[in-house]
Amino acid sequence: MFVPSKTMGTVLCCICGVAMPPNPANMCVSCLRSRVDITEGLRRHAAIHYCPECQSYLQPPHTWIRGLEPESQELLAFCLRRLCLPLRRLRLVHAEFIWTEPHSKRLRLRAKVQAEVIHGAILEQSHVVELTIHDRLCDSCTRVQANPDQWTAAVQLRQHISHRRTFFYLEQLILCHSAALRAIRIAESDHGLDFFFSSESHANKFVQFINGVAPVKFRNDKQLVSHDPKSNHYNYKYTFSVEISPVCREDLICLPPKLSNALGNLGPIVLCTKVTNSIALLDPISLRSAFLDAKQYWRTPFRALLSSRQLVEYIVLDVEVESAEVAIGGSKYMMAHAQVARVADFGNNDTMITIKTHLGHLLNPGDYALGYDLYAANHNDFEIDQYKGRLVLPEVVLVKKSYQRRGKPRAWKLKGLNMEVDTTSKGRADEEKRNTEYEEFLRDLEENPELRFNISLYRNKEYQPSEMASTVDGDDVPAIPLEELLAELDLSEEDEENQGADNMNE
Amino acid sequence: MATRIQFENNCEVGVFSKLTNAYCLVAIGGSENFYSVFESELADVIPVVKTSIGGTRIIGRLCAGNKNGLLLPHTTTDQELQHLRNSLPDHVVVQRIEERLSALGNCISCNDHVALTHPDLDRETEELIADVLGVEVFRQTVAGNILVGSYCAFSNRGGLVHPHTSVEDLDELSTLLQVPLVAGTVNRGSEVIAAGMTVNDWTAFCGSDTTATELSVIESVFKLREAQPSSIVDEMRKSLIDTYGQPTTFYDLLPQLFMSIMNLYPLLTGNVI
Numbered sequence: 001m002f003v004p005s006k007t008m009g010t011v012l013c014c015i016c017g018v019a020m021p022p023n024p025a026n027m028c029v030s031c032l033r034s035r036v037d038i039t040e041g042l043r044r045h046a047a048i049h050y051c052p053e054c055q056s057y058l059q060p061p062h063t064w065i066r067g068l069e070p071e072s073q074e075l076l077a078f079c080l081r082r083l084c085l086p087l088r089r090l091r092l093v094h095a096e097f098i099w100t101e102p103h104s105k106r107l108r109l110r111a112k113v114q115a116e117v118i119h120g121a122i123l124e125q126s127h128v129v130e131l132t133i134h135d136r137l138c139d140s141c142t143r144v145q146a147n148p149d150q151w152t153a154a155v156q157l158r159q160h161i162s163h164r165r166t167f168f169y170l171e172q173l174i175l176c177h178s179a180a181l182r183a184i185r186i187a188e189s190d191h192g193l194d195f196f197f198s199s200e201s202h203a204n205k206f207v208q209f210i211n212g213v214a215p216v217k218f219r220n221d222k223q224l225v226s227h228d229p230k231s232n233h234y235n236y237k238y239t240f241s242v243e244i245s246p247v248c249r250e251d252l253i254c255l256p257p258k259l260s261n262a263l264g265n266l267g268p269i270v271l272c273t274k275v276t277n278s279i280a281l282l283d284p285i286s287l288r289s290a291f292l293d294a295k296q297y298w299r300t301p302f303r304a305l306l307s308s309r310q311l312v313e314y315i316v317l318d319v320e321v322e323s324a325e326v327a328i329g330g331s332k333y334m335m336a337h338a339q340v341a342r343v344a345d346f347g348n349n350d351t352m353i354t355i356k357t358h359l360g361h362l363l364n365p366g367d368y369a370l371g372y373d374l375y376a377a378n379h380n381d382f383e384i385d386q387y388k389g390r391l392v393l394p395e396v397v398l399v400k401k402s403y404q405r406r407g408k409p410r411a412w413k414l415k416g417l418n419m420e421v422d423t424t425s426k427g428r429a430d431e432e433k434r435n436t437e438y439e440e441f442l443r444d445l446e447e448n449p450e451l452r453f454n455i456s457l458y459r460n461k462e463y464q465p466s467e468m469a470s471t472v473d474g475d476d477v478p479a480i481p482l483e484e485l486l487a488e489l490d491l492s493e494e495d496e497e498n499q500g501a502d503n504m505n506e
Numbered sequence: 507m508a509t510r511i512q513f514e515n516n517c518e519v520g521v522f523s524k525l526t527n528a529y530c531l532v533a534i535g536g537s538e539n540f541y542s543v544f545e546s547e548l549a550d551v552i553p554v555v556k557t558s559i560g561g562t563r564i565i566g567r568l569c570a571g572n573k574n575g576l577l578l579p580h581t582t583t584d585q586e587l588q589h590l591r592n593s594l595p596d597h598v599v600v601q602r603i604e605e606r607l608s609a610l611g612n613c614i615s616c617n618d619h620v621a622l623t624h625p626d627l628d629r630e631t632e633e634l635i636a637d638v639l640g641v642e643v644f645r646q647t648v649a650g651n652i653l654v655g656s657y658c659a660f661s662n663r664g665g666l667v668h669p670h671t672s673v674e675d676l677d678e679l680s681t682l683l684q685v686p687l688v689a690g691t692v693n694r695g696s697e698v699i700a701a702g703m704t705v706n707d708w709t710a711f712c713g714s715d716t717t718a719t720e721l722s723v724i725e726s727v728f729k730l731r732e733a734q735p736s737s738i739v740d741e742m743r744k745s746l747i748d749t750y751g752q753p754t755t756f757y758d759l760l761p762q763l764f765m766s767i768m769n770l771y772p773l774l775t776g777n778v779i
Binding site: 004006007008014015017022027118119 | 669670672673674675676689690691694695696697717718719720722
């Protein structure tokens with residue numbers, strides 16, 4: 001289609017007479033700009049509140065927004081929202097920050113707006129706004145400043161037994177899963193740990209985590225601190241009381257008759273082999289095993305007959321393997337008859353005991369083993385009395401093989417939670433006991449790969465392998481292979497090689 | 507000479523008045539100010555008639571005319587028609603026409619020789635225009651607008667059109683109308699030219715919002731600065747017909763002026779040379 005060419009001529013601006021191409025207002029841009037100000041009525045100053053502690057900005061009335069970097073798009077959007085531009089008659093085309101000194105507490109931004117003026121002509125004008133930043137502590141920072149120890153929810157973790165092995169293990173688990181990141185304070189008390197949180201939901205999450213890794217029962221309570229009857233706002237302090245079952249690994253247990261029947265006549269003397277959120281029990285005579293849920297346990301709670309403190313060292317004189325290797329719950333056992341003698345008796349007298357043991361796959365004549373001496377033990381247990389003589393107790397129950405340890409330095413180390421330790425005089429007396437328990441816990445970690453599963457072990461940088469270690473050591477002491485160790489994340493600039501953790505743990 | 511004027515505080519002067527070389531029509535206003543301005547300017551030369559058309563005051567937009575005739579819409583009452591016939595000079599033909607587009611002032615823009623009309627005007631109306639007004643009729647649009655009577659105003663000396671008229675259109679219209687044309691505005695940027703002002707060969711009336719720039723443009727394109735409404739100048743204009751479209755200054759007319767004074771000397775002084 002033929003379209004004839006149309007060249008626009010020039011008209012004179014009706015105000016100043018300068019030649020210009022015709023526009024809907026028929027005034028030149030400078031005359032239009034001098035007569036019409038579309039930014040009339042827009043705010044040129046505004047104030048925003050900033051919390052220097054947590055670097056957040058206030059959005060009235062109550063919200064504090066974090067993560068707004070200086071000169072970022074999000075901060076620009078936030079500032080524009082605070083300006084309340086009348087977007088009905090104006091259109092915002094462009095906005096940008098004008099540089100201000102970082103410590104000046106002023107933010108300047110330039111916004112380009114368009115609006116319709118007389119006769120449909122659209123005029124664009126730039127509008128500079130200055131925002132003043134006022135420092136103000138946000139509510140949560142005020143609370144923290146006023147009383148840093150103030151907690152809203154507390155979790156009391158307790159286990160009523162005489163050693164702390166479970167808590168060492170739990171500490172490593174908590175560190176590995178970062179479950180106690182939100183805790184304000186962690187305090188140690190006898191028989192357990194206290195965790196303090198600033199909100200009930202954090203405490204609840206922590207309790208759910210513990211519920212998933214240990215057989216616990218818990219209850220929660222709350223105490224009214226203050227209330228505002230007019231707005232129906234109640235402030236509480238929440239307490240969670242979590243009790244871990246007193247049964248640990250390597251404990252010898254005599255099951256109550258009811259539970260023994262319920263588990264299929266599992267021989268009342270059982271060994272506890274594994275404790276996660278359920279308890280694994282193994283009958284050492286018949287090699288049968290059972291799992292007890294936390295709920296099942298707490299319906300008929302029982303305590304251990306003998307615990308690992310009472311382990312006695314035996315020397316194995318003879319082993320006769322009876323059955324083939326059986327795998328139960330991930331571990332292998334082999335039924336065997338063994339002739340053992342107590343190490344204390346070994347040189348002195350000729351007492352030898354023949355027993356049935358489940359450690360046939362591990363023991364060889366001449367090995368040392370740890371076990372419970374039921375023959376000589378003085379037990380004070382309610383459950384055994386219930387059997388009233390119907391029960392035949394084995395004389396010795398072997399639990400694990402024992403290794404000669406020469407106190408070698410370890411190639412790996414563990415991290416610890418920063419908790420407040422009880423430093424009263426009673427606490428200091430327990431310190432030696434605690435050190436031996438910790439040493440035993442570390443040995444446990446070395447011997448049992450399944451225990452290491454959920455724990456992060458870090459490479460010990462100060463470890464120097466000594467030359468005499470490999471030649472002198474006769475039996476192979478279980479050691480943790482180097483592939484399982486993590487390198488610690490070192491963010492210092494001198495140590496270039498240790499950047500990042502190479503986790504080859506599978 | 508261009509005059510700034512208001513009708514009852516409204517700057518759209520071309521709506522309420524119609525000015526030609528032979529007569530002037532004025533609407534009936536509440537106060538007599540509007541009429542008195544026209545009177546003071548034109549009383550000696552041409553009749554100024556107060557009227558209404560169809561009972562309305564928007565007479566400028568309803569009728570179209572030049573020195574030869576006046577065309578009125580079918581809404582004109584008989585009394586108004588009679589009043590106009592009585593008031594206007596005899597050589598002006600007053601005719602009421604039956605036309606669907608009754609706002610003739612918006613549809614027809616004319617001077618004494620040429621008329622531009624709305625493209626949709628009836629053929630009979632076109633013939634009537636040619637007969638009554640004695641003009642050559644062209645159907646045209648101005649800057650894409652079909653209401654040519656609103657968006658352009660021209661006299662025998664020059665013309666002002668809608669500001670958005672392209673250069674090619676301007677040339678074409680100028681050739682058709684045989685007068686110099688300029689694109690401009692009136693009443694501080696208003697594009698509706700003929701509604702904002704009314705013009706004849708020696709004077710123009712604009713709305714009071716008209717800026718100085720616009721006024722100077724109007725005065726220059728309609729050649730109002732040197733125009734005088736005396737019969738002497740009329741004579742001279744007729745004799746200078748070959749200088750159509752050229753600026754005529756006082757000094758060009760000086761020889762003729764001397765001759766006329768010489769002829770009139772006895773009348774003026776009572777002496778005879």
